[in-house]
Amino acid sequence: MNTETADVVIIGAGIAGASAAAELAATHKVVVIERESFPGMHSTGRSAALFSEIYGSAPIRALSRASRDFLYRPPVGFVDAPVVRQRGALHIAAAAQLDALEAFCALPDVAPAIQRLSATDTRALCPILREDYVAQGALETASADVDVDVLHQGWLRQLRAGNGRLVVDAQVVGLNPIAAGWRVETPALAVEARIVVNAAGAWADEIAALAGARAVGLQPYRRTALIVDSPEGSQSDQWPMVIDVDEQFYFRPDAGALLLSPGDETPSAPCDAQPEELDVAIAVDRVQQATTLEVRRIRRSWAGLRSFVADRNPVVGYAPEAPGFFWLAGQGGYGIQTSPAMGQLACALVKGEGVPADLARFGVEAQDLRPDRFA
Numbered sequence: 001m002n003t004e005t006a007d008v009v010i011i012g013a014g015i016a017g018a019s020a021a022a023e024l025a026a027t028h029k030v031v032v033i034e035r036e037s038f039p040g041m042h043s044t045g046r047s048a049a050l051f052s053e054i055y056g057s058a059p060i061r062a063l064s065r066a067s068r069d070f071l072y073r074p075p076v077g078f079v080d081a082p083v084v085r086q087r088g089a090l091h092i093a094a095a096a097q098l099d100a101l102e103a104f105c106a107l108p109d110v111a112p113a114i115q116r117l118s119a120t121d122t123r124a125l126c127p128i129l130r131e132d133y134v135a136q137g138a139l140e141t142a143s144a145d146v147d148v149d150v151l152h153q154g155w156l157r158q159l160r161a162g163n164g165r166l167v168v169d170a171q172v173v174g175l176n177p178i179a180a181g182w183r184v185e186t187p188a189l190a191v192e193a194r195i196v197v198n199a200a201g202a203w204a205d206e207i208a209a210l211a212g213a214r215a216v217g218l219q220p221y222r223r224t225a226l227i228v229d230s231p232e233g234s235q236s237d238q239w240p241m242v243i244d245v246d247e248q249f250y251f252r253p254d255a256g257a258l259l260l261s262p263g264d265e266t267p268s269a270p271c272d273a274q275p276e277e278l279d280v281a282i283a284v285d286r287v288q289q290a291t292t293l294e295v296r297r298i299r300r301s302w303a304g305l306r307s308f309v310a311d312r313n314p315v316v317g318y319a320p321e322a323p324g325f326f327w328l329a330g331q332g333g334y335g336i337q338t339s340p341a342m343g344q345l346a347c348a349l350v351k352g353e354g355v356p357a358d359l360a361r362f363g364v365e366a367q368d369l370r371p372d373r374f375a
């Protein structure tokens with residue numbers, strides 16, 4: 001087995017590992033180890049690609065606000081195509097959901113970001129919504145579609161331009177403490193480094209077990225998405241993303257077609273998630289109840305895992321019981337849109353610095369994300 005040395009080993013080359021690696025490679029020798037033959041095969045390559053500053057828990061919303069400038073105006077040379085394309089996110093409520101919409105719109109950081117709409121104005125933005133279904137809407141104009149591949153490749157390019165490299169087809173099977181830090185073992189390569197970053201997505205608790213670190217109680221949940229035809233003659237590309245206020249379904253334009261999801265959250269073991277026919281049917285049924293869309297065929301469907309800990313906030317920081325073992329996990333359904341802030345935050349905390357001032361001013365606090373908050 002070949003052995004090499006680095007300052008930091010990052011396990012997992014999804015959006016989390018890639019963004020942290022890109023930042024760290026400016027100052028450290030970084031090796032990213034990915035089990036699959038290409039990065040982005042799991043959650044990162046299966047998302048709905050939404051950026052919304054009002055989606056998720058309060059710490060997630062802070063991380064999203066702190067990511068916004070980067071996504072809209074990435075540094076020169078980071079990518080050669082836009083990372084985001086602005087598209088409103090329209091949260092809708094049926095009559096029975098008006099209390100839920102009211103509570104959502106009253107959140108202090110949500111209220112300034114949205115515009116309340118009558119049923120008529122809501123339907124004007126997305127004419128397939130049924131008149132007898134929608135009671136009210138709330139529009140976030142600053143949300144966007146993210147080009148996940150462009151963003152992910154940007155991080156990986158930045159990694160290579162710095163002092164870093166990506167190793168694929170390499171499953172981490174051993175993590176042993178040594179005098180200099182950690183020995184990270186794959187079947188063909190071992191890397192010795194002072195610091196290990198656990199960015200293994202749904203498998204992050206399994207990686208902790210290899211290191212003898214305490215689990216954080218990560219639970220992956222399967223979520224399904226599918227692509228169907230847009231109604232003929234509709235100008236669907238102009239529509240906002242439409243999200244049921246209880247997240248029982250959402251749909252959005254996608255390259256001339258429509259992406260639908262039933263907003264499912266089925267507990268799962270870490271795995272290569274596959275869509276279930278029932279979840280696909282539920283998505284179609286819920287969207288058809290709310291709209292005049294008639295789904296005649298499913299172009300394709302997929303599923304991916306959204307992994308959460310108990311409080312649904314990410315886990316970022318050193319494990320106190322395992323020196324040099326750093327957590328970067330639990331991004332749930334928000335890992336794409338928060339990746340600029342999460343990469344920057346992880347880089348600062350790995351180096352032993354505090355929360356960078358340009359993240360703190362958006363309300364990002366390390367204590368919300370500490371791995372030992374469950375102890």
Ligand SMILES: Cc1cc2nc3c(=O)[nH]c(=O)nc-3n(C[C@H](O)[C@H](O)[C@H](O)COP(=O)(O)OP(=O)(O)OC[C@H]3O[C@@H](n4cnc5c(N)ncnc54)[C@H](O)[C@@H]3O)c2cc1C
Binds near residue numbers: 338
């Ligand atoms: C249907 C769906 C819709 C979503 N919509 C959105 C959205 O609109 N906006 C948003 O921001 N987020 C969304 N998400 C969530 C987002 O996709 C995730 O939060 C994000 O991709 C998590 O990134 P990650 O790098 O942590 O995980 P992953 O992309 O899963 O990466 C983890 C990597 O670790 C590797 N790995 C695991 N174990 C090992 C090992 N032993 N050795 C080496 N490598 C290993 C895996 O192979 C994998 O590549 C959605 C997710 C789904 C499924």
